[in-house]
Amino acid sequence: MSLLEVGLAGVVARGLTLTRTPRAGLALADGAFFATLLGAGLSAGVSLATVAVWRAGLGLARLVAVVGGRGRARSPTSVGLPSEPTGSPLGEWLHRTAFRVLASLPPRLARRTRAGVFKVLFSLSEDPWRYDMLPYERRKRVALVDGVPPAAGDAGPIVELGCADGHNLQALADGYPHTRIVGLDISPLAVTAARRRTAHQSHVQVEQADARGAGAALQAVGVSSIAVLVVAEVLYYLGGPAQLAVELKTLAPLLKPSAVLILVHGTSDAERLHPAAVTALDCSTTDRVIIDDPYRPFVVETARASDDPH
Ligand SMILES: C[S@@+](CC[C@H](N)C(=O)[O-])C[C@H]1O[C@@H](n2cnc3c(N)ncnc32)[C@H](O)[C@@H]1O
Structure with a gap:
């Protein structure tokens, strides 16, 4: 053709x-x-x-x-x-x-x-999902940052898988100015955009990594444990529920005892994929809030890693 x-x-x-x-x-x-x-x-x-x-x-x-x-x-x-x-x-x-x-x-x-x-x-576009412009995206971002328990956020590090151009990283960095925050994305262009967006926030670091290589990428920059893992609007890019176990495998061992997992996706994606992600990361759901957004309802799910050290 x-x-x-x-x-x-x-x-x-x-x-x-x-x-x-x-x-x-x-x-x-x-x-x-x-x-x-x-x-x-x-x-x-x-x-x-x-x-x-x-x-x-x-x-x-x-x-x-x-x-x-x-x-x-x-x-x-x-x-x-x-x-x-x-x-x-x-x-x-x-x-x-x-x-x-x-x-x-x-x-x-x-x-x-x-x-x-x-x-x-x-x-x-550096902002293909128009995070800068859309009120819906801003509402989701606020809900995501609000979902982080302050004690875990202060303890850090906070890691976001699939950070795109760094909007969530920037908001998290504003909320947690003394915490190491690391964003990972498969796209080098997204990494460049996220680095530019957070250039004034020296506690933010952005690295290129595919989900499967996330554990190694984090360890390569000295992150050997995670206090908060954020996965928002990313799971459906990794495949269906069965594939998540493979895609997220390298991250589970890095979660600190009682680490917090924050998942944010539209309700149907959340129903389909959150349980598999929680299981793949060896966590248990502690809170599940459905935000009845006028544009598109979404779920902010919080899960905790076991408090036994691995
Ligand atoms: C829709 S954006 C979500 C951005 C941000 N997490 C949010 O909630 O606004 C999805 C991002 O995930 C990244 N992504 C997709 N598949 C990935 C993978 N296998 N590993 C790492 N990042 C991935 C994409 O490059 C894109 O930047």
Whole structure:
């Protein structure tokens, strides 16, 4: 399939589905495009990367058009962007399914494809999920930081797996100015963005690491124990419940006795993936708060490692 055909398929899919109902339209367009690429014989990873590029490109074009037209871009409303993330259950399902397929590929291929997808995403924008702009993301961030028990946060280190461009790291660092805070992400571009964002916070460190290599990456920078492990909006990139045991295996031994695990995901992802993550990390749930957010309810789950030293 030529690039021209890929582009045309995207434009047709979007044109067919986006006219009346943007949320469902986006999802359907994504699905149609993804299926077209798969049908044309592309691998799941490449198809997903192409859809991601297509989506990000459209967003960028829209932003450029609006900013160019109005001259000033200050808030989501002023640039004509939605004030909450766009998405739909179908879109989410497709997204999750694509990453589950990816996770079942041979490990090295899965890691390279994932890294490629996030490289594309972060090369199009340092903030692909618009954490800077969206009130929903801010609400989640506040709930996440509030979920950290102060004693554990003060004790540190705090580690975030899949820190993206460092929004959570920055907020955690503001809340815990004397604690060592380490962010890990598979994407080197995300790491660069997170380092830049937290450059003024010398107690924050950001390293590139895939989830499977997280334990070794932490030990390489002298982190041999974790007091608080944050995993937010990441689990569905690691595969389904069965794959989490493998993906998170190297982190469990680093959790201090009574270390705190904070998981933050939308309710359906939380129901599907939190129990497996808690088990994989050898923890027990102590609190599970459902935040009935007007945009998309999410869960802040707190679990504790056993108080027996490993
Ligand atoms: C949706 S963002 C979540 C960012 C942040 N945790 C939050 O809650 O806002 C997911 C991040 O996880 C990273 N990621 C995905 N798969 C990963 C893996 N296998 N290992 C490490 N990071 C990964 C991506 O690069 C991306 O930056």
